[in-house]
Amino acid sequence: MAAYLVRRIVQAVLILLGVSFITFFLLYVLPADPVRQIAGRSATAETVENIRRQLGLDQPFVVQYGRYLAGLAQGDLGRSYLQKTEVAELIASRLPATLQLMLAGIACELALGLGMGIAAALLRGRLADQALMMASFVTVSAPQFVVSLLLLYVFAVKLGWFPIGGYGTWRHLVLPAVTLGILGSGWYSRMMRSSMIDVLRADFIRTARAKGLTRSRVIFRHALPNAVLPIIAMIGIDIGIFMGGIVVVESVFGWPGIGQLAWQAIQRVDIPIIMGVTLVSACAIVLGNLLADVLAPFVDPRIRLR
Amino acid sequence: MKKWLTSTALALTLALPVAAQDYTPDPAAKAGGSITVTYKDDVATLDPAIGYDWQNWSMIKSLFDGLMDYVPGTTQLRPGLAESYEISEDGLTYTFKLRAGVKFHNGREMTAEDVKYSLGRVTDPATQSPGAGFFGSIAGFDKAGPDGLSGVEVVDPLTVKITLSRPDATFLHVMALNFASVVPKEAVDAAGADFGKQPVGTGAYKLAEWTLGQRLVFEKNADYWRPGVPFLDSVVFEVGQEPVVALLRLQNGEVDVPGDGIPPAKFQEVMGDPAQAAHVVIGGQLQTGYITLNVKTPPFDKVEVRKAVNMAINKDRIVQIINGRAVPATQPLPPSMPGYTKDYAGYAYDVEAAKKLLADAGLADGFETELYVMNTDPNPRIAQAIQQDLAAIGIKANIQSLAQANVIEAGGAGTAPMVWSGGMAWIADFPDPSNFYGPILGCAGAGDGGWNWSKFCDEALDAKATEADSMADPAKAEDRLKLWSDVYMGVMEQAPWVPVFNEERYTMKSDRMGGEDALYVDPVSIPVNYDYVWVKQ
Numbered sequence: 001m002a003a004y005l006v007r008r009i010v011q012a013v014l015i016l017l018g019v020s021f022i023t024f025f026l027l028y029v030l031p032a033d034p035v036r037q038i039a040g041r042s043a044t045a046e047t048v049e050n051i052r053r054q055l056g057l058d059q060p061f062v063v064q065y066g067r068y069l070a071g072l073a074q075g076d077l078g079r080s081y082l083q084k085t086e087v088a089e090l091i092a093s094r095l096p097a098t099l100q101l102m103l104a105g106i107a108c109e110l111a112l113g114l115g116m117g118i119a120a121a122l123l124r125g126r127l128a129d130q131a132l133m134m135a136s137f138v139t140v141s142a143p144q145f146v147v148s149l150l151l152l153y154v155f156a157v158k159l160g161w162f163p164i165g166g167y168g169t170w171r172h173l174v175l176p177a178v179t180l181g182i183l184g185s186g187w188y189s190r191m192m193r194s195s196m197i198d199v200l201r202a203d204f205i206r207t208a209r210a211k212g213l214t215r216s217r218v219i220f221r222h223a224l225p226n227a228v229l230p231i232i233a234m235i236g237i238d239i240g241i242f243m244g245g246i247v248v249v250e251s252v253f254g255w256p257g258i259g260q261l262a263w264q265a266i267q268r269v270d271i272p273i274i275m276g277v278t279l280v281s282a283c284a285i286v287l288g289n290l291l292a293d294v295l296a297p298f299v300d301p302r303i304r305l306r
Numbered sequence: 307m308k309k310w311l312t313s314t315a316l317a318l319t320l321a322l323p324v325a326a327q328d329y330t331p332d333p334a335a336k337a338g339g340s341i342t343v344t345y346k347d348d349v350a351t352l353d354p355a356i357g358y359d360w361q362n363w364s365m366i367k368s369l370f371d372g373l374m375d376y377v378p379g380t381t382q383l384r385p386g387l388a389e390s391y392e393i394s395e396d397g398l399t400y401t402f403k404l405r406a407g408v409k410f411h412n413g414r415e416m417t418a419e420d421v422k423y424s425l426g427r428v429t430d431p432a433t434q435s436p437g438a439g440f441f442g443s444i445a446g447f448d449k450a451g452p453d454g455l456s457g458v459e460v461v462d463p464l465t466v467k468i469t470l471s472r473p474d475a476t477f478l479h480v481m482a483l484n485f486a487s488v489v490p491k492e493a494v495d496a497a498g499a500d501f502g503k504q505p506v507g508t509g510a511y512k513l514a515e516w517t518l519g520q521r522l523v524f525e526k527n528a529d530y531w532r533p534g535v536p537f538l539d540s541v542v543f544e545v546g547q548e549p550v551v552a553l554l555r556l557q558n559g560e561v562d563v564p565g566d567g568i569p570p571a572k573f574q575e576v577m578g579d580p581a582q583a584a585h586v587v588i589g590g591q592l593q594t595g596y597i598t599l600n601v602k603t604p605p606f607d608k609v610e611v612r613k614a615v616n617m618a619i620n621k622d623r624i625v626q627i628i629n630g631r632a633v634p635a636t637q638p639l640p641p642s643m644p645g646y647t648k649d650y651a652g653y654a655y656d657v658e659a660a661k662k663l664l665a666d667a668g669l670a671d672g673f674e675t676e677l678y679v680m681n682t683d684p685n686p687r688i689a690q691a692i693q694q695d696l697a698a699i700g701i702k703a704n705i706q707s708l709a710q711a712n713v714i715e716a717g718g719a720g721t722a723p724m725v726w727s728g729g730m731a732w733i734a735d736f737p738d739p740s741n742f743y744g745p746i747l748g749c750a751g752a753g754d755g756g757w758n759w760s761k762f763c764d765e766a767l768d769a770k771a772t773e774a775d776s777m778a779d780p781a782k783a784e785d786r787l788k789l790w791s792d793v794y795m796g797v798m799e800q801a802p803w804v805p806v807f808n809e810e811r812y813t814m815k816s817d818r819m820g821g822e823d824a825l826y827v828d829p830v831s832i833p834v835n836y837d838y839v840w841v842k843q
């Protein structure tokens with residue numbers, strides 16, 4: 001276990017290094033000059049060169065990347081070019097909001113997805129099954145921006161049950177989390193349905209039924225724990241997709257997370273922020289996957305970590 | 307050398323701002339209350355030496371003051387922290403007498419030393435101010451560094467003398483820019499690079515709270531030196547709000563001013579609904595949207611071709627694309643800018659004449675070129691209209707729709723034959739015709755990376771522009787504007803641009819907002835002049 005963990009952590013560091021290199025390189029070759037954004041439209045050529053020198057952007061790629069890594073090794077993500085604020089501070093101020101929304105969103109999509117999947121598996125072939133699978137299709141293909149606005153309009157503006165966007169209380173959290181939940185539930189419901197159907201066909205379920213166990217005991221004690229296994233691995237992978245959806249949902253609901261920060265930084269070519277947010281997101285995805293792998297043997301003793 | 311207040315010309319200089327200073331706020335105005343303003347993006351910085359976007363510009367204006375200021379809702383100068391000023395006869399020395407007893411938000415009294423420090427800070431290359439270039443006429447600018455500017459001299463605690471290296475008719479406007487705001491050295495030193503988040507000024511409001519990515523709260527400065535203002539106890543800026551959502555919240559009575567304005571997709575709905583349209587205030591702004599034609603790239607090096615393009619563009623149709631939110635433009639200057647040539651009709655929309663001009667240039671079969679455009683609505687749609695207009699005279703323009711930074715890069719590097727300026731269009735820094743020339747049409751901006759994307763450089767016109775800006779004597783103001791009008795007519799003669807439209811401003815406000823409409827379309831404070839608006843409770 002320990003050796004496995006060490007190997008995985010080394011792998012994770014290598015992945016993050018790779019991500020940092022690729023992102024840094026893409027930003028380096030991008031035909032957009034951050035110095036122009038800082039210097040403004042009235043700047044003289046001298047001012048522009050002076051700023052370029054101060055930021056070290058006149059140096060070759062290797063030197064710039066080396067300096068960035070050296071800072072990173074000391075936990076320094078640099079300062080924003082335009083806001084002049086520490087990137088670590090900007091991210092730290094927004095990370096709790098994103099984590100909160102992410103956890104609530106995942107909880108919602110699991111509750112919705114698993115519930116729909118189980119119901120569909122049990123009612124397999126009936127009209128309800130077809131309706132549920134149809135619904136999952138709609139949620140998978142619905143555009144995030146439209147669903148967000150629709151929910152906001154109906155439940156906040158028309159019915160007034162929740163605030164119209166913003167951040168602070170649990171009431172602010174409900175709509176964005178449910179939006180993410182609805183949008184993500186489709187995948188889970190389909191996965192859960194097929195996984196559940198497979199398990200229900202298995203021999204041990206027949207044995208359990210033959211022993212005369214009640215229907216609910218067969219489903220919840222024997223079938224469900226086995227059917228849910230592949231789903232756990234999926235959550236780890238899902239974090240990556242989730243990060244993408246969060247940018248849109250955060251922007252519609254005015255949720256002050258890192259998605260918003262990244263979007264603004266990209267428009268302003270604020271390289272230190274783009275790098276910082278990319279690395280933090282990559283970290284979340286790597287950790288999510290690692291966590292899913294580490295937890296798997298606890299849920300399913302057949303899995304061994306090597 | 308220096309003559310104190312003797313000539314009639316100087317008396318005139320002083321008379322204007324003093325009369326203008328008598329701005330009477332709304333007599334019905336009530337003190338108290340708070341308003342909520344929303345924005346999509348977080349505020350970049352509140353450091354007056356750094357902030358240079360339309361979002362933080364008016365915020366900084368309310369937190370800080372400079373020596374000069376504008377009469378609310380107008381483009382007319384009035385003294386700010388300076389009580390009065392004198393200009394030497396040669397136009398090279400400005401002596402400002404400061405108001406006594408003005409306090410910074412930290413309680414310390416503002417003195418001439420602070421003015422010297424602030425001007426030195428903004429021009430020090432280490433500050434990386436995007437506005438440093440505006441102060442180029444102050445003596446010692448070329449050697450600006452940590453020791454400040456040699457041309458700024460403290461005469462006594464309430465008098466500061468600024469010496470210029472050349473006469474500069476725009477200098478008082480420059481002193482009204484946010485970049486010229488007076489800041490206390492000790493607060494800047496204490497905050498270091500974070501001064502933009504912990505601003506300390508002399509303005510009508512002080513920053514009470516800033517939760518990154520969520521909200522900023524401006525609190526009334528009870529010690530403000532202008533009596534009676536501001537009216538509001540506080541202004542709350544909520545950031546991260548999608549403009550469409552801000553509009554819903556306005557209708558729900560939760561928002562007073564949606565800072566990003568009316569989203570283009572909602573414009574017709576808002577204007578078509580009398581209940582919503584009643585919340586809209588319309589005003590002009592000092593903006594021109596234009597197409598640049600790169601005079602260094604064939605075939606745009608031929609003036610006939612540039613004129614042909616000018617005659618091929620149907621400006622009325624482009625104005626329709628943006629729901630009539632603009633007026634067609636005839637020249638680089640917008641109509642409300644001093645120096646605008648009223649009796650000039652511009653190039654008429656005439657497809658046949660345009661074709662003939664192309665044929666005269668030996669391009670009867672047309673040619674292929676590229677049009678660079680920013681990729682946010684409505685700019686790609688406008689680019690398509692331009693593309694169709696050009697196709698009608700045989701020019702095949704391929705559209706390069708890119709992110710803003712990429713378009714600016716291509717324009718600056720001179721690799722873009724044509725650029726539609728939408729989303730990056732020129733909005734004046736101050737209401738003076740010179741502001742539309744230097745960086746975007748003059749030789750200074752035509753170098754690699756400059757904002758003069760047509761790379762147009764006419765030394766005779768440049769000389770005329772310099773001459774106009776040397777006419778600092780207010781008695782010659784009319785002659786100066788005439789000279790500027792000539793400069794822009796000279797530009798149109800060579801047609802490096804197609805001036806397309808001048809956008810108008812549409813600001814929305816809630817029912818409870820008070821104060822005259824001009825405060826909501828203030829040419830200097832966008833979207834609202836926070837110091838003078840009030841709530842009806």
